[in-house]
Amino acid sequence: MVFLIWVWMAHSSVHKDRGELRIHENLVELGTDLAEYIAELSEASVKERGVFAIAISGGSLIGLMGKLCEAPYHKTVDWAKWYIFWADERVVGKTHADSNYKLAKDGLLSKVPVVPSHVNSINDSVSAEEAADDYEFHIRQLVKTRTINVSDNSDCPKFDLVLLGMGPDGHVASLFPNHPMLDEKSEWVTFITDSPKPPPERITFTLPVINSASNVAVVVTGESKAEAVHLAIDDVGPDYLSLPGRLVQPTKGKLVWFLDKPAASKLDGPQFSE
Numbered sequence: 001m002v003f004l005i006w007v008w009m010a011h012s013s014v015h016k017d018r019g020e021l022r023i024h025e026n027l028v029e030l031g032t033d034l035a036e037y038i039a040e041l042s043e044a045s046v047k048e049r050g051v052f053a054i055a056i057s058g059g060s061l062i063g064l065m066g067k068l069c070e071a072p073y074h075k076t077v078d079w080a081k082w083y084i085f086w087a088d089e090r091v092v093g094k095t096h097a098d099s100n101y102k103l104a105k106d107g108l109l110s111k112v113p114v115v116p117s118h119v120n121s122i123n124d125s126v127s128a129e130e131a132a133d134d135y136e137f138h139i140r141q142l143v144k145t146r147t148i149n150v151s152d153n154s155d156c157p158k159f160d161l162v163l164l165g166m167g168p169d170g171h172v173a174s175l176f177p178n179h180p181m182l183d184e185k186s187e188w189v190t191f192i193t194d195s196p197k198p199p200p201e202r203i204t205f206t207l208p209v210i211n212s213a214s215n216v217a218v219v220v221t222g223e224s225k226a227e228a229v230h231l232a233i234d235d236v237g238p239d240y241l242s243l244p245g246r247l248v249q250p251t252k253g254k255l256v257w258f259l260d261k262p263a264a265s266k267l268d269g270p271q272f273s274e
């Protein structure tokens, strides 16, 4: 029998197997907490390693990170020490509306003093397969120099923080339900040419890379994702063990879920009954 332990700390609770849950009244509160969380991890990582290697996703996450461009973070965060990567990217041009790079550049990176050479975007002029290989090669070079840390128990990169969103179908990064790429164990970055969500061609970190990170945060908002949140977090039995959101289980790192109330509305537990 699996015992669930819920310990309330204001808006935050700890789930024995699924990390910390931070449930927010509204998106403003969530954005404020998310910015503070990222700023704290950045500070700790720069203090410990001299750099902060952060992998971001696309989608609604970027808008929710907007507070980082405002006071005090635009001045207090040591932006020059940030090395930015993408946990997943659509294989389209960098100026294309579907590009996760463009989304982050327009919404965040152009508004803070990051070093352009520290922004590690994909090669958008090759096939999805080549782009994934290129990106993995590039990450391998930065692991050698320890710009990206290395996992203690595998040769995987250990990002200081991986930020993920989750779709209503439970996908994270570009890891979609029932796709063979969920079983990928040897590659760090893989590709997909038949994504169920457009655009079809994408590259993505594999689960071993995501789960080797020091910190993983999954940021999920809106009622349309409440069922996926329930299936990814609650004790729902063997049928949902392979839901991508559920497969996010850092080996040694810390997992935090940032949810708004609608996204958390189907979670088990008396505190969610209102």
Ligand SMILES: O=C1O[C@H](COP(=O)(O)O)[C@@H](O)[C@H](O)[C@H]1O
Pocket: 057, 058, 059, 060, 061, 088, 089, 090, 100, 164, 165, 166, 167, 168, 171, 172, 173, 174, 197
């Ligand atoms: O296609 C993607 O979807 C997920 C979720 O996006 P959201 O808008 O529902 O938050 C995103 O995390 C991923 O990076 C993106 O490529």
